[in-house]
Amino acid sequence: MSLKMIVTVKQVPDTHNIVGDAMKPDGTVNRAVLPTIFNPEDLNALEEALSIKETVGGSITVITMGPPKAVEVLKESLYRGADDVVLISDRKFAGADTLATSYALKCAIEKLGDYDLVLCGRQAIDGDTAQVGPQIAEKLGINQITGLVSVLAASKKSITIKRQVDDGFEIVRSKYPLLVTVNSTANEPRSPRAKRVMAYKNIDRKFCDESYVESYLGTDGAQPSPSILSHIREWNVESIGADALQCGLSGSPTKVKKVQNIVLTTSDVKQVPNTDVGISEFMRELMDEHIIG
Numbered sequence: 671m672s673l674k675m676i677v678t679v680k681q682v683p684d685t686h687n688i689v690g691d692a693m694k695p696d697g698t699v700n701r702a703v704l705p706t707i708f709n710p711e712d713l714n715a716l717e718e719a720l721s722i723k724e725t726v727g728g729s730i731t732v733i734t735m736g737p738p739k740a741v742e743v744l745k746e747s748l749y750r751g752a753d754d755v756v757l758i759s760d761r762k763f764a765g766a767d768t769l770a771t772s773y774a775l776k777c778a779i780e781k782l783g784d785y786d787l788v789l790c791g792r793q794a795i796d797g798d799t800a801q802v803g804p805q806i807a808e809k810l811g812i813n814q815i816t817g818l819v820s821v822l823a824a825s826k827k828s829i830t831i832k833r834q835v836d837d838g839f840e841i842v843r844s845k846y847p848l849l850v851t852v853n854s855t856a857n858e859p860r861s862p863r864a865k866r867v868m869a870y871k872n873i874d875r876k877f878c879d880e881s882y883v884e885s886y887l888g889t890d891g892a893q894p895s896p897s898i899l900s901h902i903r904e905w906n907v908e909s910i911g912a913d914a915l916q917c918g919l920s921g922s923p924t925k926v927k928k929v930q931n932i933v934l935t936t937s938d939v940k941q942v943p944n945t946d947v948g949i950s951e952f953m954r955e956l957m958d959e960h961i962i963g
């Protein structure tokens with residue numbers, strides 16, 4: 671048995687380089703004025719999957735739900751070592767909150783067939799909720815370990831993970847199937863490989879209808895493991911067997927009423943005595959107020 675891993679990745683606006691109005695009057699993101707990047711913690715999730723593959727073996731499929739342009743993060747995943755990638759794209763997915771996003775990703779994961787380990791970034795830098803990973807696990811009905819900071823041991827049957835919690839770390843072992851969310855401190859993502867860039871730079875997406883999905887997967891649902899993919903599969907609401915009413919805006923109870931810029935200011939100055947006692951009392955105060963952990 672070889673380990674089947676799925677990594678969820680999101681293309682996000684580069685929140686450090688905003689030009690123009692980032693939000694539309696209706697409270698949705700004005701993606702047209704924002705440069706896009708690979709969500710940083712999803713790079714950590716992909717790197718973790720690549721390291722596990724190097725020690726245990728197996729395959730990595732990367733999926734993203736987004737507009738056609740999101741194919742860029744899939745190509746980037748191929749450059750870094752992913753075996754297979756799938757774009758989930760449909761106008762019906764537009765305006766999804768975390769509930770609708772996790773529903774669509776759950777349907778796509780089930781469509782992929784058997785899997786052992788799903789890896790997500792801990793958090794996306796645009797929505798910032800850190801809810802999608804845990805919601806996918808809940809909907810798939812599988813175990814989840816959030817906040818992975820390192821993998822202590824991995825085999826084809828189970829994995830032991832060090833995870834960050836509020837006041838320290840926990841070591842948790844789980845059998846598969848399992849979903850983990852990965853913190854930015856877990857690893858240093860590798861760079862794209864030049865040979866893979868050459869192999870995949872011109873790869874294009876291709877819409878796959880239901881019959882195509884079946885012929886691609888084969889009757890036993892087995893995933894092919896092509897050394898060079900000929901195209902990037904694109905699925906829509908129907909291809910992943912999703913209920914359109916649970917997707918996009920219609921499946922999203924969240925409504926963003928208003929977005930406000932808040933500039934934090936301080937009027938107080940605190941003098942800390944330059945003594946051991948003064949400094950340790952100040953440190954205690956910062957910890958009590960959860961300013962430092």
Ligand SMILES: Cc1cc2nc3c(=O)[nH]c(=O)nc-3n(C[C@H](O)[C@H](O)[C@H](O)COP(=O)(O)OP(=O)(O)OC[C@H]3O[C@@H](n4cnc5c(N)ncnc54)[C@H](O)[C@@H]3O)c2cc1C
Nearest residue numbers: 678679680735767768790791793794797798799800801802
């Ligand atoms: C200002 C603002 C406020 C919002 N407030 C809310 C709110 O209160 N409640 C709410 O439900 N939604 C809210 N949203 C919408 C929310 O950002 C989207 O649902 C978003 O697509 C998913 O949530 P997230 O970005 O917080 O993901 P997170 O939960 O932070 O993402 C965690 C991980 O899930 C995976 N993932 C997330 N999205 C995708 C994707 N499209 N494709 C593949 N993998 C993915 C990635 O691995 C990612 O690292 C808000 C959006 C904005 C702009």
